[in-house]
Amino acid sequence: MGDKESKDSGLTRREAIIAATSGLLVAALPVTQAEAQAVKHAAKAPKAGASPGKKKNVYIFLNKNEAAFIEAAVARLIPADDQWGGAIEADVPNYFDKQLGGSWGAGERLYRSGPWKAGTKTQGYQLPYTPAELFRTALKAIDTDLKKTPFAKMSTADQDAYLHKLEKEDIDLGGVPSKVFFSSLLQMTMEGFFSDPVYGGNRDMLSWRMIGFPGAYGSYYDIVDKHGIKIDRAPLSLAEDAAGMIHQHPNIPAKQ
Amino acid sequence: MATKLKPVDVVTIGIGMTGSILARELVKKGLKVVGLERGRYVDTVPDFQSPNMHDELRYAVRKGMMQDNTKETVTARNNLDETALPIRRWDSFLPGTGLGGAMNHWNGQTFRFQVADFIYKTHIEKRYGKNFLDPDLQIQDWGVTYDELEPHFDRFEYLCGTSGTAGNIKGKKQAGGNPFEAWRSRGYPTPAMKEPYFAALFRKAANELGYSPYPQPSSNLSQNYTNPEGMKLFTCSFCGFCERFGCEHFAKSSPQTIIYPVLASHSNYEPRFGCQVLKINLDSDKKKAVSVSYVDSAGREFEQPADLILLTAFSINNVRMMLLSRIGTPYDPKTGEGVVGRNYAYQTMSSAQVFYDENTNINPFMASGANGTMIDDFGGDNFDHGKHKFIGGSYIGAIMTNGRPIEFHPTPPGTPAWGLEWKKAVARHYNHTVALNVHGSSTASRGNYLDLDPTYKDAWGLPLLRITFDFPDNDIRMANFVTEKAKGIAQQMKGKTFVATPRAKSWTTTVYQTTHNTGGAVMGSDPKTSVVNRYLQSWDVPNLFVVGASAFPQNSCYNPTGTVGALTYWAADAIVNKYLKNPGKLVT
Numbered sequence: 001m002g003d004k005e006s007k008d009s010g011l012t013r014r015e016a017i018i019a020a021t022s023g024l025l026v027a028a029l030p031v032t033q034a035e036a037q038a039v040k041h042a043a044k045a046p047k048a049g050a051s052p053g054k055k056k057n058v059y060i061f062l063n064k065n066e067a068a069f070i071e072a073a074v075a076r077l078i079p080a081d082d083q084w085g086g087a088i089e090a091d092v093p094n095y096f097d098k099q100l101g102g103s104w105g106a107g108e109r110l111y112r113s114g115p116w117k118a119g120t121k122t123q124g125y126q127l128p129y130t131p132a133e134l135f136r137t138a139l140k141a142i143d144t145d146l147k148k149t150p151f152a153k154m155s156t157a158d159q160d161a162y163l164h165k166l167e168k169e170d171i172d173l174g175g176v177p178s179k180v181f182f183s184s185l186l187q188m189t190m191e192g193f194f195s196d197p198v199y200g201g202n203r204d205m206l207s208w209r210m211i212g213f214p215g216a217y218g219s220y221y222d223i224v225d226k227h228g229i230k231i232d233r234a235p236l237s238l239a240e241d242a243a244g245m246i247h248q249h250p251n252i253p254a255k256q
Numbered sequence: 257m258a259t260k261l262k263p264v265d266v267v268t269i270g271i272g273m274t275g276s277i278l279a280r281e282l283v284k285k286g287l288k289v290v291g292l293e294r295g296r297y298v299d300t301v302p303d304f305q306s307p308n309m310h311d312e313l314r315y316a317v318r319k320g321m322m323q324d325n326t327k328e329t330v331t332a333r334n335n336l337d338e339t340a341l342p343i344r345r346w347d348s349f350l351p352g353t354g355l356g357g358a359m360n361h362w363n364g365q366t367f368r369f370q371v372a373d374f375i376y377k378t379h380i381e382k383r384y385g386k387n388f389l390d391p392d393l394q395i396q397d398w399g400v401t402y403d404e405l406e407p408h409f410d411r412f413e414y415l416c417g418t419s420g421t422a423g424n425i426k427g428k429k430q431a432g433g434n435p436f437e438a439w440r441s442r443g444y445p446t447p448a449m450k451e452p453y454f455a456a457l458f459r460k461a462a463n464e465l466g467y468s469p470y471p472q473p474s475s476n477l478s479q480n481y482t483n484p485e486g487m488k489l490f491t492c493s494f495c496g497f498c499e500r501f502g503c504e505h506f507a508k509s510s511p512q513t514i515i516y517p518v519l520a521s522h523s524n525y526e527p528r529f530g531c532q533v534l535k536i537n538l539d540s541d542k543k544k545a546v547s548v549s550y551v552d553s554a555g556r557e558f559e560q561p562a563d564l565i566l567l568t569a570f571s572i573n574n575v576r577m578m579l580l581s582r583i584g585t586p587y588d589p590k591t592g593e594g595v596v597g598r599n600y601a602y603q604t605m606s607s608a609q610v611f612y613d614e615n616t617n618i619n620p621f622m623a624s625g626a627n628g629t630m631i632d633d634f635g636g637d638n639f640d641h642g643k644h645k646f647i648g649g650s651y652i653g654a655i656m657t658n659g660r661p662i663e664f665h666p667t668p669p670g671t672p673a674w675g676l677e678w679k680k681a682v683a684r685h686y687n688h689t690v691a692l693n694v695h696g697s698s699t700a701s702r703g704n705y706l707d708l709d710p711t712y713k714d715a716w717g718l719p720l721l722r723i724t725f726d727f728p729d730n731d732i733r734m735a736n737f738v739t740e741k742a743k744g745i746a747q748q749m750k751g752k753t754f755v756a757t758p759r760a761k762s763w764t765t766t767v768y769q770t771t772h773n774t775g776g777a778v779m780g781s782d783p784k785t786s787v788v789n790r791y792l793q794s795w796d797v798p799n800l801f802v803v804g805a806s807a808f809p810q811n812s813c814y815n816p817t818g819t820v821g822a823l824t825y826w827a828a829d830a831i832v833n834k835y836l837k838n839p840g841k842l843v844t
Contacts, residue, residue, distance in 0.1 A: 077674040111325040111344040119341045122764035194661040195313040211686035213661050216310035219493035220622035227453040238307035
């Protein structure tokens with residue numbers, strides 16, 4: 001990872017916090033004053049409605065209209081509130097763009113042979129579209145449907161109503177059933193919000209701090225039987241230099 | 257045109273747990289063994305190392321270690337009246353691929369089946385009468401008894417270093433263990449795992465209700481251990497990245513950590529990776545297997561002659577290979593004739609959740625694949641079914657294996673699926689919820705079976721396997737009964753709220769349940785109702801053994817790996833001590 005990117009996403013500060021700790025994650029140890037301050041600072045979220053405070057995303061897949069829909073839609077699926085930012089603050093549209101423009105969008109690990117038939121509800125996804133094709137097709141149909149007022153220009157109440165319509169009703173989005181589109185949209189929103197920040201969402205590990213998931217730590221052996229303790233260290237992304245602390249057995253030879 | 261290779265003594269189709277154990281026993285005898293594996297070589301170092309392994313999206317959600325659906329999948333339907341369609345992405349169950357197979361990404365939950373499980377038909381008829389069963393069920397005995405398998409269970413657990421507290425040593429009940437367990441000749445090789453908070457909360461409630469909680473046996477180890485093969489395993493660190501992941505810590509028993517390096521050190525063993533087996537070839541009168549046809553990763557075709565062929569793939573892939581090779585008569589659900597594909601079974605899962613106040617930190621991310629506390633009071637035939645009108649049972653446990661948030665962010669019933677209220681509920685409940693597992697048996701029934709799909713093909717042009725399955729009414733009644741018991745425990749756990757989710761029809765391919773697919777090449781003592789005999793030897797082709805959960809005549813309520821391990825050593829013993837001395841039918 002380049003220095004610039006590290007600084008942009010605030011990783012340098014966390015690396016400093018991590019470097020200041022030693023050994024495994026042992027929350028029973030008292031935290032230092034500075035560390036407590038840093039964690040407190042890191043946990044501070046943008047206020048609802050505040051600007052994300054970050055340069056605009058450069059999209060490699062989404063066109064202008066598609067990006068406008070995704071940005072507006074994910075902001076309703078996971079909104080910011082007075083305590084925690086939402087999908088926008090966590091850069092979820094960036095996750096969509098990179099995933100749909102990459103191998104996942106191209107149908108990675110997807111069995112794509114025909115014939116194509118609508119299945120029963122227990123048979124799962126049966127459309128010929130790759131994820132990229134599915135989004136492109138459905139978003140075009142939504143733009144046509146909402147010619148007068150594009151989704152991004154609607155009131156939040158109208159946006160919610162439209163999303164509920166896609167979720168519950170059988171609307172044909174250019175061949176994509178709206179329920180299939182909606183469930184893909186929601187699933188990818190969850191992924192972008194909760195996955196490791198290396199994928200371009202969950203910026204500053206916002207969701208992990210919100211719920212208290214510590215991330216990519218490698219060992220809780222010493223604390224798993226300290227029942228009910230509160231873990232208040234900053235979470236760890238797999239993109240970070242963990243300074244050796246995630247390995248429980250540093251003595252294991254490289255090859256057994 | 258296939259290149260015909262120099263004959264060898266033995267070929268294993270698949271290099272997972274069963275393929276590694278059997279090959280190890282045979283190379284020790286000096287035989288030349290070739291292992292064919294469609295996946296790649298993977299090892300703890302460097303493939304499973306942190307930080308990359310701790311990637312929920314890649315491994316848990318996108319199933320990075322599983323069989324690549326692009327090339328090969330299965331088709332599925334709930335009954336004969338439907339058209340089966342491909343499972344285009346894995347969800348309900350997860351066949352692995354590569355060295356180690358499904359034992360790389362398992363959870364380490366290591367059970368023994370019960371005495372009655374192996375003589376199921378005899379036992380049920382004796383206890384409840386011949387007319388107790390629903391007419392669509394077709395349970396049967398295994399042809400091997402628990403007592404015969406016990407030394408092999410023992411051997412497998414000592415290979416894995418399984419951690420647990422014994423409940424019954426040579427018929428004597430042991431404090432702290434499962435009072436319902438079948439006898440064992442000695443205790444577990446390593447003591448039980450540490451008990452996480454969620455498990456301790458379950459234990460307290462179960463005790464208060466008069467049940468008998470005990471620690472789930474685990475092949476993620478509670479302490480460092482050297483197994484009889486000389487392999488060193490290390491203490492599990494409770495990192496929470498176990499199922500669907502390879503273990504970075506050398507703590508989870510998988511072929512790489514328990515046996516494969518020893519096997520690979522033999523000069524008479526040759527593994528070949530990236531080799532997709534297409535077919536087992538028979539001689540002209542179809543009584544003997546002569547070779548295996550496969551395609552390597554560059555698309556070149558080979559024919560490998562061998563004296564003994566061991567089908568050691570994942571259970572359903574064993575069945576598919578039998579069907580593709582036209583060995584044995586395919587099962588016909590309409591007439592009940594034929595055997596290959598018969599008695600496919602699965603696992604009947606349900607669940608409950610307990611939501612605690614904000615001061616009760618459950619810390620679900622401090623977890624291992626097998627660190628639960630559970631009860632067996634409603635497992636198998638441990639309670640009187642006489643008045644219940646169903647057979648089978650479930651264990652109930654607090655067995656939380658992870659807190660990975662894409663897939664684990666519980667909310668109480670009534671919470672919307674998205675939006676502000678959803679988000680606040682996730683923030684409020686993520687670290688304050690305990691999930692209970694209800695892990696139920698799957699009874700073989702007439703309409704549930706495996707055959708070849710008439711339409712869909714794999715990347716090599718061969719028909720996909722077709723699964724026809726739905727939960728029998730018997731199993732729905734069983735799951736509802738035990739889920740009510742789980743609900744009682746959930747209530748006793750005294751959170752702020754709780755919810756229980758019973759099992760309903762129909763089986764769906766879209767939600768993960770378990771990778772405990774069993775049957776289809778079942779063992780037994782009658783060739784009319786089984787594909788292999790009690791030694792897992794094909795009735796039709798005696799130099800072929802079919803080893804795996806494909807041999808289960810029906811599925812018990814426990815996770816199958818321990819029993820697959822025992823069957824593997826049982827078959828190995830028969831091959832080495834009986835078959836090699838006198839190659840031919842071991843049972844006539």
